[in-house]
Amino acid sequence: MSETATPATGVSKSLKELDRAVIRFAGDSGDGMQLTGEQFTTESAWAGNDIATLPNFPAEIRAPAGTLFGVSSFQLQFGSQRVYTPGDRLDCLVAMNPAALKVHVGDLKTGGLLIVNTQAFDKRNLDKAGYAANPLDDPTLAERYRLHKVDMTALTHEAIKDLALNAKEKDRTKNFFALGLVSWIYTRPLEPTLEWIRKKFGKTPSIAEANTRVLKAGHAFGETAEIFGEHYAVEPAEMAPGLYRAMTGNRALAWGLLAAAQRSKVPLVYGAYPITPASDILHELALHKRFRVRTIQAEDEIAAVTSAIGASFGGAIGVTGSSGPGVALKGEGIGLAVMAELPLVIFDIQRGGPSTGLPTKTEQADLMQALYGRNSESPVVVLAPATPGDCFYIAYEAVRIAAKYMVPVIVLSDGFLANGSEPWLIPDPATLPPIEIGFRTEKDGFFPYLRDPATLARPWVRPGTPGLEHRIGGIEKQDVTGNISYDPENHDHMVRTRAEKVRRVAQEIPPTSINGPATGDVLVVGWGGTYGAITAAVERTRAEGKSVASIHLRHMNPLPPDLGHILREYRRVLVPEINSGQLVRVLRAEYLVDAVGFNRVRGLPLASEEIHEAINQLLGSQA
Amino acid sequence: MSPSGADAKEAPKYTKKDFESDQDVRWCPGCGDYAILSAVQKAMPDLGIPKEDIVFISGIGCSSRFPYYMNTYGFHTIHGRAPALATGLRLARPDLKVFVVTGDGDGLSIGGNHMLHVLRRNVNVTILLFNNRIYGLTKGQYSPTSELGKVTKSTPMGSADRPVNPLAFALGCGATFVARAVDRNIQHMEETLKRAARHHGAAFLEILQNCNVYNDLAWNVMYDKEQKVQYELRLQHGKPLLFGPADDRSAVIMDGVVPKVVKAKDVPESALWTHDERNVNAAKLLADLFAPDFPVPIGVLEDIEAPIYENVLLDQEQRALSERGPGDIAKLLTSGDTWRISEGA
Numbered sequence: 001m002s003e004t005a006t007p008a009t010g011v012s013k014s015l016k017e018l019d020r021a022v023i024r025f026a027g028d029s030g031d032g033m034q035l036t037g038e039q040f041t042t043e044s045a046w047a048g049n050d051i052a053t054l055p056n057f058p059a060e061i062r063a064p065a066g067t068l069f070g071v072s073s074f075q076l077q078f079g080s081q082r083v084y085t086p087g088d089r090l091d092c093l094v095a096m097n098p099a100a101l102k103v104h105v106g107d108l109k110t111g112g113l114l115i116v117n118t119q120a121f122d123k124r125n126l127d128k129a130g131y132a133a134n135p136l137d138d139p140t141l142a143e144r145y146r147l148h149k150v151d152m153t154a155l156t157h158e159a160i161k162d163l164a165l166n167a168k169e170k171d172r173t174k175n176f177f178a179l180g181l182v183s184w185i186y187t188r189p190l191e192p193t194l195e196w197i198r199k200k201f202g203k204t205p206s207i208a209e210a211n212t213r214v215l216k217a218g219h220a221f222g223e224t225a226e227i228f229g230e231h232y233a234v235e236p237a238e239m240a241p242g243l244y245r246a247m248t249g250n251r252a253l254a255w256g257l258l259a260a261a262q263r264s265k266v267p268l269v270y271g272a273y274p275i276t277p278a279s280d281i282l283h284e285l286a287l288h289k290r291f292r293v294r295t296i297q298a299e300d301e302i303a304a305v306t307s308a309i310g311a312s313f314g315g316a317i318g319v320t321g322s323s324g325p326g327v328a329l330k331g332e333g334i335g336l337a338v339m340a341e342l343p344l345v346i347f348d349i350q351r352g353g354p355s356t357g358l359p360t361k362t363e364q365a366d367l368m369q370a371l372y373g374r375n376s377e378s379p380v381v382v383l384a385p386a387t388p389g390d391c392f393y394i395a396y397e398a399v400r401i402a403a404k405y406m407v408p409v410i411v412l413s414d415g416f417l418a419n420g421s422e423p424w425l426i427p428d429p430a431t432l433p434p435i436e437i438g439f440r441t442e443k444d445g446f447f448p449y450l451r452d453p454a455t456l457a458r459p460w461v462r463p464g465t466p467g468l469e470h471r472i473g474g475i476e477k478q479d480v481t482g483n484i485s486y487d488p489e490n491h492d493h494m495v496r497t498r499a500e501k502v503r504r505v506a507q508e509i510p511p512t513s514i515n516g517p518a519t520g521d522v523l524v525v526g527w528g529g530t531y532g533a534i535t536a537a538v539e540r541t542r543a544e545g546k547s548v549a550s551i552h553l554r555h556m557n558p559l560p561p562d563l564g565h566i567l568r569e570y571r572r573v574l575v576p577e578i579n580s581g582q583l584v585r586v587l588r589a590e591y592l593v594d595a596v597g598f599n600r601v602r603g604l605p606l607a608s609e610e611i612h613e614a615i616n617q618l619l620g621s622q623a
Numbered sequence: 624m625s626p627s628g629a630d631a632k633e634a635p636k637y638t639k640k641d642f643e644s645d646q647d648v649r650w651c652p653g654c655g656d657y658a659i660l661s662a663v664q665k666a667m668p669d670l671g672i673p674k675e676d677i678v679f680i681s682g683i684g685c686s687s688r689f690p691y692y693m694n695t696y697g698f699h700t701i702h703g704r705a706p707a708l709a710t711g712l713r714l715a716r717p718d719l720k721v722f723v724v725t726g727d728g729d730g731l732s733i734g735g736n737h738m739l740h741v742l743r744r745n746v747n748v749t750i751l752l753f754n755n756r757i758y759g760l761t762k763g764q765y766s767p768t769s770e771l772g773k774v775t776k777s778t779p780m781g782s783a784d785r786p787v788n789p790l791a792f793a794l795g796c797g798a799t800f801v802a803r804a805v806d807r808n809i810q811h812m813e814e815t816l817k818r819a820a821r822h823h824g825a826a827f828l829e830i831l832q833n834c835n836v837y838n839d840l841a842w843n844v845m846y847d848k849e850q851k852v853q854y855e856l857r858l859q860h861g862k863p864l865l866f867g868p869a870d871d872r873s874a875v876i877m878d879g880v881v882p883k884v885v886k887a888k889d890v891p892e893s894a895l896w897t898h899d900e901r902n903v904n905a906a907k908l909l910a911d912l913f914a915p916d917f918p919v920p921i922g923v924l925e926d927i928e929a930p931i932y933e934n935v936l937l938d939q940e941q942r943a944l945s946e947r948g949p950g951d952i953a954k955l956l957t958s959g960d961t962w963r964i965s966e967g968a
């Protein structure tokens with residue numbers, strides 16, 4: 001127990017019930033804010049809440065300390081009801097230095113809880129953050145927010161003063177003080193974090209001891225310091241019963257592939273060139289060689305996609321993953337897979353662009369690239385997961401479709417889904433649909449472009465099969481025989497056949513589930529990582545008594561067969577996207593509906609508040 | 624999984640005909656590619672590999688049409704990417720014997736990066752680079768191996784870029800087998816092809832090829848009878864570097880670290896340079912020799928052993944499997960931090 005804390009034993013602290021809370025931990029890149037946020041997430045998962053997270057970190061690996069662009073943050077929302085998004089406005093902000101305060105305080109609700117580490121507000125840090133005077137001395141800050149000035153650095157050092165660690169090592173544990181304090185404020189269990197510390201620092205007991213003590217000191221500080229008059233409880237959410245784990249989108253994509261490899265009994269080759277925010281998929285897959293998943297860190301994105309195609313040609317499942325810039329490079333390779341009619345899965349973890357753009361920020365602006373970003377008529381299947389956990393099912397489905405239809409499948413995830421996590425009900429893998437791979441071995445009647453009547457897929461032949469030696473390639477070929485053909489009618493026929501093959505994937509799409517009335521004033525159509533924000537906004541407008549529904553597309557190409565019908569059941573259609581209007585364009589072209597977009601391209605998820613407003617505007621304008 | 628194909632399986636006794644596909648060969652009459660095709664088809668039976676286990680992968684170019692004419696598995700891919708595609712294929716299917724067919728533009732211009740990496744990784748593939756010092760398929764622009772000042776459609780006043788030497792490039796990339804053959808020296812080409820195909824690891828074989836339409840006689844020094852006698856240096860492991868007419872032999876010797884041509888009779892036998900395929904540094908010196916100041920070495924410059932990329936990775940997989948057993952997704956999903964939400968919670 002720290003002596004610098006105001007002794008306040010005997011002060012009774014009231015416990016308030018909350019439905020939900022939105023918290024952001026913000027500090028310098030070196031302050032361990034991601035870890036703090038992740039641990040707080042785990043604690044909240046233990047507490048049985050529903051959760052959505054939003055990590056946000058600078059593109060620079062070691063951004064200069066104290067600067068505005070070096071600020072790293074982790075936001076989460078947890079609640080006793082369904083939580084769809086990491087939240088728009090903050091109930092609580094923890095700012096570990098002036099730069100973090102400056103960058104984030106604008107998002108804090110008036111009257112929100114603001115906890116700052118006072119010791120970091122020295123001249124140097126204030127200068128770096130561009131503060132002429134210490135903002136903590138400005139009375140308006142304390143008027144607007146419930147400001148708690150805590151000298152976390154001193155309290156941390158005090159708690160571990162007798163430990164044989166140097167000042168820097170001691171300093172580094174102060175994020176656990178913040179975590180302990182906020183854990184007390186929101187009555188989170190410390191056990192998962194204590195357990196994590198034990199596991200993580202088992203080999204360095206002094207560090208384990210320091211972190212443990214500082215965590216408890218933070219907790220105790222909340223309990224005893226006079227400044228915290230109340231704390232909050234958030235009841236467990238009503239969630240489907242079962243076993244849960246926290247799941248991020250990238251891990252879910254990787255595990256979906258593992259599930260597909262195991263189920264199909266075919267090796268999987270993942271070719272990739274490192275790029276944010278897709279690299280973690282490569283890292284994750286490289287850990288699981290026991291699944292016969294083989295990873296290639298290729299020399300570039302072109303090699304990544306072509307090595308995956310080579311693997312598919314060999315009878316393995318070829319997968320490649322990147323972000324927008326890398327997918328641009330893969331275009332010609334994807335076209336080859338279209339032409340050779342080989343299975344191929346391409347992950348595009350979208351980020352802000354064009355060019356290098358905002359590498360660590362999210363965006364949904366690669367839809368057109370996925371649909372059309374190749375030369376000539378080059379149709380592919382495009383899928384988009386709606387939540388981090390959904391990435392598992394989408395990856396699995398991508399492999400299943402690619403193998404069944406002998407076609408490339410692009411999966412459009414994004415930076416928000418990739419790094420965000422949610423409590424995920426662990427599925428029984430036996431309930432996943434089978435991935436049936438039947439390599440052709442029968443010689444009689446074999447032709448390389450013979451087609452399955454239901455799927456139009458050509459036979460998949462593993463080299464090594466006697467009697468089926470054949471040649472394929474990127475040159476146009478005669479249907480069925482696969483011989484090179486420059487015949488005009490044949491080309492027209494093949495262009496249509498390749499398109500029809502992709503169109504037939506529509507038979508795999510389940511009926512679209514509608515959130516809200518089956519007919520009404522406004523239908524909100526979304527796709528990808530905006531699922532939570534849209535759903536929350538739509539539920540809010542419905543609670544206000546308005547006739548609003550939403551659907552969330554997971555199949556971007558082909559589109560669900562019932563979509564055209566659904567769109568016509570509403571007077572207006574609103575399409576919120578983190579781009580300047582891509583899906584809305586497709587819907588207008590495809591269905592001749594007067595859909596309107598809601599578009600913000602800031603590198604951030606859409607806020608449900610702004611979607612709510614957009615829905616109301618549309619309702620108001622329709623008269 | 625034997626590294627260089629399915630030599631565990633008994634291959635039938637093949638003839639050249641077994642490797643001829645039913646497709647019409649579409650190269651220009653007189654093109655050097657015909658001779659190469661014939662030599663490859665002839666060499667195949669001697670490799671003793673079942674033909675269903677053989678795959679030819681190519682990029683784009685006249686040379687890259689090659690797989691269509693081989694009655695094996697084949698994939699005519701996209702410009703420059705054959706080495707990368709072959710890498711994925713080998714990792715998926717280490718039981719297959721994989722050939723890569725490429726051109727000077729395909730392999731050293733658009734695909735130069737992939738060539739570098741397939742060689743340095745030592746992927747077990749046999750690479751045949753048809754060097755005609757020109758872009759054939761696109762009708763005659765200069766290529767990265769064209770000589771400086773080359774006048775073509777795209778360089779009416781002569782090219783401004785210095786050529787790359789494919790052998791020196793391959794050696795610089797850390798290739799473990801580097802050789803050269805000539806399209807008009809059929810017997811030697813066949814032998815060199817077989818050596819390349821039997822190598823464990825990435826084998827790089829440059830084949831000097833005549834494009835009689837856009838760059839006729841670019842390798843005349845190897846075609847013209849008189850010049851050939853003067854300049855052809857046949858490399859043989861353990862034999863001295865001797866060349867020239869039988870009655871007037873010349874030798875390449877080392878003058879310090881600089882190769883030098885002398886009359887064989889003027890130097891003692893002990894001063895001769897004995898060819899050693901395992902000597903990488905010597906191979907690098909040999910790679911740079913060319914007429915008119917030096918002879919033109921053909922045959923195997925270098926043949927060494929090094930770890931093979933896919934074998935290393937597949938060994939890791941085997942190790943992971945034998946130490947921990949096959950992966951189980953159901954177990955993985957429930958591993959680590961999990962929590963249960965019970966009915967009515």
Ligand SMILES: Cc1ncc(C[n+]2csc(CCOP(=O)(O)OP(=O)(O)O)c2C)c(N)n1
Nearest residue numbers: 683684685686702726727728729758759760
């Ligand atoms: C992406 C792309 N760029 C350009 C081309 C056009 N192209 C086809 S072959 C070729 C050059 C081939 O030269 P080389 O590799 O020397 O083969 P050769 O025809 O001489 O055998 C070019 C530029 C192409 N097919 N694809």
Ligand code: SF4
Nearest residue numbers: 651654685759834835
């Ligand atoms: S253009 Fe040249 S390389 Fe191509 S087929 Fe004709 S002769 Fe051969």
Ligand SMILES: [Mg+2]
Nearest residue numbers: 726727755757
């Ligand atoms: Mg050429």
